[in-house]
Amino acid sequence: MLDENRIRLMARMASYEETEGKKTIPIAGYFRGDYVTFNVVMTAISVTIAFALLTAAYIYYNMETFIADIYKLDIEGMARRILSIYLIVLGVFSVFAYFFYSWKYDRAKKSLHGYHQALRKLSDSYDEE
Amino acid sequence: MxxxxxxxxxxxxxxxxxxxxxxxxxxxxxxxxxxxxxxxxxxxxxxxxxxxxxxxxxxxxxxxxxxxxxxxxxxxxxxxxxxxxxxxxxxxxxxxxxxxxxxxxxxxxxxxxxxxxxxxxxxxxxxxxxxxxxxxxxxxxxxxxxxxxxxxxxxxxxxxxxxxxxxxxxxxxxxxxxxxxxxxxxxxxxxxxxxxxxxxxxxxxxxxxxxxxxxxxxxxxxxxxxxxxxxxxxxxxxxxxxxxxxxxxxxxxxxxxxxxxxxxVFSVDYSRTELLQFEDDEYYYYVKAVPKMTVAVPEKKVKHINQRKSAEDYPVFNQTRLEDLPRQAERPAASRTAPRGAAPASARRNSSDRPVSSRPAASRTGAERPAARPSSERPASSMPTTDRAGVRLAPKPGTRSADTGRVAHRASSTARTSSASRPSSAANARVSSSGGIKRDPASGDRVIRRAPRQDR
Incomplete structure (x- = not known):
């Protein structure tokens, strides 16, 4: 026999899974520390690639100057400057990513609260049978 | 707006x-x-x-x-x-x-x-x-x-x-x-x-x-x-x-x-803003509620007047059809052979032009057709309000409007019908002004709408 309340509950849950749940359910599959760490590491990799591209573009832009003054250049000093800029940029983006993904995780958990309550209600209705 | x-x-x-x-x-x-x-x-x-x-x-x-x-x-x-x-x-x-x-x-x-x-x-x-x-x-x-x-x-x-x-x-x-x-x-x-x-x-x-x-x-x-x-x-x-x-x-x-x-995206009515204050165990709330501007879209029901539908296609609630009423034995014999009810000549011609199979069963048998009386004597309530095509007919001079719904009109219409023709209809016509006798445009049957029962 069909239980109307259960069907309504399942329909609402399915609708949530198809829309908002597509983003929030995968997030909730992680522990908070794992999710934030993973995304901070991915951000660090992305920032590193972007910085490398920018540095290459900057060197290519000034290629003629570098080639002309290659014996006068303080390559060590330049490398230290580039590295320090890289570390500062990486630090800023990592901190930003930490707070951003922590906030995203908390928001996903809050959104899933209602979904989990519905899941419990569904499970209880099956247990009652 | x-x-x-x-x-x-x-x-x-x-x-x-x-x-x-x-x-x-x-x-x-x-x-x-x-x-x-x-x-x-x-x-x-x-x-x-x-x-x-x-x-x-x-x-x-x-x-x-x-x-x-x-x-x-x-x-x-x-x-x-x-x-x-x-x-x-x-x-x-x-x-x-x-x-x-x-x-x-x-x-x-x-x-x-x-x-x-x-x-x-x-x-x-x-x-x-x-x-x-x-x-x-x-x-x-x-x-x-x-x-x-x-x-x-x-x-x-x-x-x-x-x-x-x-x-x-x-x-x-x-x-x-x-x-x-x-x-x-x-x-x-x-x-x-x-x-x-x-x-x-x-x-x-x-x-x-x-x-x-x-x-x-x-x-x-x-x-x-x-x-x-x-x-x-x-x-x-x-x-x-x-x-x-x-x-x-x-x-x-x-x-x-x-x-x-x-x-x-954002359409609100600031003229109906409400400023509320309330508290619970933890906080004191200052709330400004601005209602959104919404309006219900009227549902348009398209009625196809060219297509004849059977009586079952129309929802029946608080309605009693004449054929559901108990038959009256005292009805004159001419009414059984007469074409549908008080149909005017044009409608009668139209109904006879139609192939028999297209006519509703009740009209074919003629079992419940009231007497064919001259139009001037016929009460307006029994006059057809629509012709075969469902077009609203103008009331004939000397008759009342086909818009029934008033108790006085119904009372007079029932008074005009012969007592032998429809005693039950008179009894059943004790309805409030919210009911009425109307003609179903599709089947041509007269329909008495009952008002909701009132506790006396």
């Missing part, structure tokens, strides 16, 4: 019903516009000029997520610019990659702004983007709008200096790369627009979040004004050569479009 709200609810209803079809169509339209604009402005690769290819690409985008359009547009731009110059393509590739790695991995949903901003610039309505981003987005949307501005000005620079770039074939790669990078970084128009857009987005966001009345409208006007003033000041100080007429016209059109977007 009510009509506009009805139109809005109607459009929302249509969208919610048919969004499975509407979304692909909208995405297809947007893809076509974007790809055609790219081909029109920087179409340097002949193979990509093929309309069939554009159509196929747009069709593919219509069934994919929106970010696929962003990637496809970026690929089209890169391929076209590569056909012009490899160095241009490298610069563009670096710009796209940095945008993707640094920003759009955080907010991938905002990637559409990178496509829409150049489109709005090409259509001369760029101010829609920052104001809309401030109304519906967050301050981070300023970065998306800024990325769109950078992409537009880079492509515009390539298009404007196309001949110079083509003529630099003898130059070294580094020289060409420097020329393009310089042009991009020293573009004052781009800098002015970047600053104007960023400030506009943040300002609009801050103002619309205020709890004052008409905050969204104030934010809209203020944002546009600030943006236009920034552009004009930038023109005066940095000499970026913008047309005043174009700026003002663009701002006016942007204002209209933004007003339409605001109407659909």
């Amino acid at each position: 009510a009509e506009l709200l009805e139109i809005r609810e109607y459009l929302k209803g249509i969208y919610s019903k048919f969004d499975l079809y509407i979304e692909p169509v909208l995405k297809f339209g947007l893809s076509i516009v974007v790809l055609m604009l790219i081909d029109m402005h920087i179409g340097y690769m002949n193979r990509l000029q093929n309309p069939a290819l554009v159509l196929i690409a747009a069709l593919a985008c219509s069934f994919m997520p929106v970010n696929v359009l962003v990637i496809l547009a970026a690929v089209f731009c890169l391929l076209n610019v590569y056909a012009l110059s490899l160095e241009c393509a490298v610069v563009l590739f670096v710009v796209f990659t940095i945008m993707l790695l640094v920003y759009f991995r955080f907010v991938p949903s905002d990637a559409l702004a990178v496509v829409l901003t150049p489109v709005c610039f090409a259509l001369k309505i760029p101010y829609v983007i920052p104001v809309t981003a401030g109304l519906v987005g967050t301050p981070l949307s300023a970065i998306s709008a800024g990325c769109g501005v950078i992409v537009y000005y880079l492509l515009d620079y390539v298009k404007t200096n196309e001949n110079i770039i083509r003529g630099m074939e003898s130059e070294t790669t580094v020289a060409k790369f420097r020329y393009i990078a310089d042009g991009m970084m020293n573009n004052k128009g781009m800098l002015v627009m970047l600053v104007a857009f960023t400030i506009t987005v943040v300002l609009v966001y801050l103002i619309r979040r205020l709890s004052m009345d008409h905050a969204w409208t104030v934010a809209m006007f203020t944002g546009l004004l600030v943006c236009v003033i920034f552009v004009l000041v930038g023109d005066m100080t940095l000499g970026i050569n913008v047309s005043l007429v174009a700026v003002i016209l663009g701002a006016l059109i942007s204002l209209l479009l933004t007003a339409v977007i605001k109407f659909f």
Whole structure:
């Protein structure tokens, strides 16, 4: 026999899974520390690639100057400057990513609260049978 | 205003019903516009000029997520610019990659702004983007709008200096790369627009979040004004050569479009604002509740008058049909052979013209047809209100209107019928003014509508 309340509950849950749940359910599959760490590491990799591209573009832009003054250049000093800029940029983006993904995780958990309550209600209705 | 709200609810209803079809169509339209604009402005690769290819690409985008359009547009731009110059393509590739790695991995949903901003610039309505981003987005949307501005000005620079770039074939790669990078970084128009857009987005966001009345409208006007003033000041100080007429016209059109977007997104009635205060165990609440402006869309029921329906197709509640009433043995014999009830001659002719099978069963048997009396004697309630085609008939002179519903009229109509013809109908006609005797236009049967039972 069909239980109307259960069907309504399942329909609402399915609708949530198809829309908002597509983003929030995968997030909730992680522990908070794992999710934030993973995304901070991915951000660090992305920032590193972007910085490398920018540095290459900057060197290519000034290629003629570098080639002309290659014996006068303080390559060590330049490398230290580039590295320090890289570390500062990486630090800023990592901190930003930490707070951003922590906030995203908390928001996903809050959104899933209602979904989990519905899941419990569904499970209880099956247990009652 | 009510009509506009009805139109809005109607459009929302249509969208919610048919969004499975509407979304692909909208995405297809947007893809076509974007790809055609790219081909029109920087179409340097002949193979990509093929309309069939554009159509196929747009069709593919219509069934994919929106970010696929962003990637496809970026690929089209890169391929076209590569056909012009490899160095241009490298610069563009670096710009796209940095945008993707640094920003759009955080907010991938905002990637559409990178496509829409150049489109709005090409259509001369760029101010829609920052104001809309401030109304519906967050301050981070300023970065998306800024990325769109950078992409537009880079492509515009390539298009404007196309001949110079083509003529630099003898130059070294580094020289060409420097020329393009310089042009991009020293573009004052781009800098002015970047600053104007960023400030506009943040300002609009801050103002619309205020709890004052008409905050969204104030934010809209203020944002546009600030943006236009920034552009004009930038023109005066940095000499970026913008047309005043174009700026003002663009701002006016942007204002209209933004007003339409605001109407659909946020429409509230400030005259019915309620200020509430209440408390619970933990907090004291000061709440300002502003009701949304909504209106119920009236449901239109289309009745097909040409198509005859059987009696079962009409919902029956609080109605009693004459054939359900107990038969009256005292009815004169002529009534059984007479055509349907008090039908006038024209209707009688019409009914006899009809093939027998099309007539409802009750009329065929003639079991319950009342006597055919002269029309002047017949009560108006028994006169047909509609002819065979369902067209409302005008009441004959000397008779009352067919709109029954008044107790006095019904009482007189029942009094006129012979006592032997319909005693039960008189009894059953003790109805309140909410009931009445009407003729069912489809079957021609008379229907007595019973009023709800009242406790005495």
